[in-house]
Amino acid sequence: MVTKKTLADGVTLTILPSTQFKTTRIVLNFIAPLQAETITQRSLLASLLETNSQDYPTQADLAAKLSAMYGANFGISVNKRGNAHIFSVVMTLVNDKFLPGDTQVLAEGLTFLKQILWRPNATTAGFDEATFKREKTNMQAYLASVYDNKQAYASLQLQSLYFKDSSAQRVPSFGNNTDLKAITAANLYAYYQQMLAQDQVAITVLGDLDPEQVATLLTDLPLTPRTAVTPELFYQQPLVAETVVQTEVQPTNQAKLNLAYQVPTYYYQPDYYALLLANGIFGGSPMSLLFTNVRERASLAYYASSSYDAFRGLITVQTGIDATNVDQVKQIIATQLTILQAGEFSDELLAQTKATLKNQYITSLDSAGYLTTQDLVQQLVPRSAIALADFMAALDAVTKEQIIAAAQTIKLQAVYFLSSEGGDK
């Protein structure tokens, strides 16, 4: 049975019992309103805390400790979820029952997390200078190298085009160079103290374990009461009358065409299922309109797909093509949206898309990572906490008319084209 506890005001604990996995997964989520100024700080904090601490002064010490706990997996990730920023400290440990003798990596692992978060390599004056400098330099280099992955680069350029009036949405989840410059070992440490004291905290533990033992071990964490300031989670922006278009040229082999569409429907709102299906039919699977027409019929691309961000009301389309074919590809994509909006897709494709979405949903229940994330999201959006059977039934109940209505709300807003000089070689 799922155990839910409030450890302090604004600090929750969920224990998800499961015998399915050979591991225990522990996630501490620090949740804050998404702000342009703090995104880069939180990203650099993740790198610093992963590197060393007072108890593990070098990263070799820290890595050796993880190895000694039978290859424990530890990492910190930073993510945007609509208008929220989530700083997730994640640890995966082999369940003690599979380890030799009376090895107790669960207790050790929780102590390790406490050491990492509450005894960082810092004094009251700030983070250790040498570590700070090194990680800041590495992050600068990493931020520059985003340019090197052309698919990721094109996707980020499209986002900065679409979110042109929202600085918080425009800054990538891993930060940017302008903000990085202003960060010092002292001001970052001060921000970290504020984050530890003020962020809403949601802890999720998944595995075959004794809930009492885990709860007791976690009560030991110095998490003081805080006010959970839950922002309006869903990001909205006004529609623009005219599609924003940008073209950039780089000497690559393949050109990338990325498009952004706005939708007014958010996570588990009434039209959510219809929009999930509309996106699935549009470009969400190998039978979709985009895959079939851009790739299979016209042979113009290897990948052509769409994805739906239900926290920001955004559908994006991405494809890699020959630069000379861009007008033809744009035309095909526009036609597919028209077909979707007119309901001129087969019942067969609708049935396949329903079956695919169901399979994806059930399959994700086999992932420990998905299950802990789902618990967090259900806390942020309580109405998304539904039974599997209800999800299936809701999907089945969606009619073609509802999909057409949902599809008609999809509005093209931005087009980014990364052209290649060598496109016609």
Added chain:
Amino acid sequence: MEKTHYATLDETLYQQTLANGLKVTMLPKAGYHKTYAVMTTNYGSIDNSFVPSGESEFTEVPAGIAHFLEHKLFEKKAGDIFEVFSRNGASANAFTSFTRTSYLFSATDHIKTNLLTLLDFVQEPYFTEASVNKEKGIIGQEIEMYEDDPNWRLFFGIIENLYPEHPLHEDIAGTVDSIAKITPEQLYAAYRTFYQPSNMNLFVVGNIDPLATLTWIEANQNGKDFPAAEPIQRRFPEEASDGSDIIPYRMTELPVKRGKSIVGIKGLAEVTADRAGLKYRTELNLLFDMLFGDSSSNYLQLYDQGIVDDSFGYELDVARTYHFATLSGDTEKPQELSDAIIGLLEKASENPDLNAGRLALVKKDALGRLLQSMNALEYIANTYSGDDFGDASLFDLVDIIDEITLTDIQTTLKQFVRSKALSVFHIQPLAADAQ
């Protein structure tokens, strides 16, 4: 049916080789919702010179044909196999490596139907002039996509240095020019030769009953006629056994902001396709963990000197006809990185990180990661089907890791890391992109 229980991993494997030679392996996983099945032929991008089934002379086929065949197998007279799978809620895919081609699906329902669809579509080829030509545009874009991926370019840069003769240096998908030459006849010849059931294996993992599953598979296979199994004859170019044909260094410039550096080590000795080969690979893995892993003093020094960062890593590939290791990272100074790595490799046997305490530590780490990997059905199935160590597999790693001594590591180090077997490849930003 053979049943083997692995106590430490708490897993039970079921195995049966069918009358037609197809090797079936099953791993039931209680509590899982999905079933993942992968059907693999021992045929990959390097197998471009062979005697076609039913003929007596060697033939040479264009680079990229195994991967091309993989794409085309999904298309049938009646339409696309993806549609059949998706109607039954399955998600299907395929991939081609240097030595293997694999077809797979993942589903939570209609497992029997999906499994039979997998067997049937892989065993019923349908290639036409029109459909083959249509695929050339799609795969052409796939090739261009990889051409723009600097990590792929880095990897193939070093492979081309290490294997100037061996077809390993050809991109798995071939080139736009090589795939232009592919014909339906060549695809059928390759198919007949390499898709014999005796050259294939099927791995099924998930929410299954092994007995019932085997019954479905056997009934399906018994209902089909296969030509008698024929031995497969492949041919590979002669390579210098002392590594003297290795190109020691090359570089290229790309539209990137950061440079990249990679050091390659070519295995010159032959590795056997049995438990000893798997032990050898495991020794190499542990050796690199000890020397260059996150907990090594070497890595710490390089990191603190700013020579490497989190992008640094190493990879090992031990397979039919070849084995090699690569160490690589992103850097502003590619030369500095490769010099440092080579410096460490050349004096590795005296490196203080090679001690009993560290071996015990990396063994603990390896055992823990093996246990964690038992959560990942795709990883288990793909590793099991992709490895080429005879009857030995990842399930034997608990014992193998336990057996390995510091002496084994030192012996393997001496055998593998030789000065003549090293090569370096760099990627530098184009002048216009340099910061």
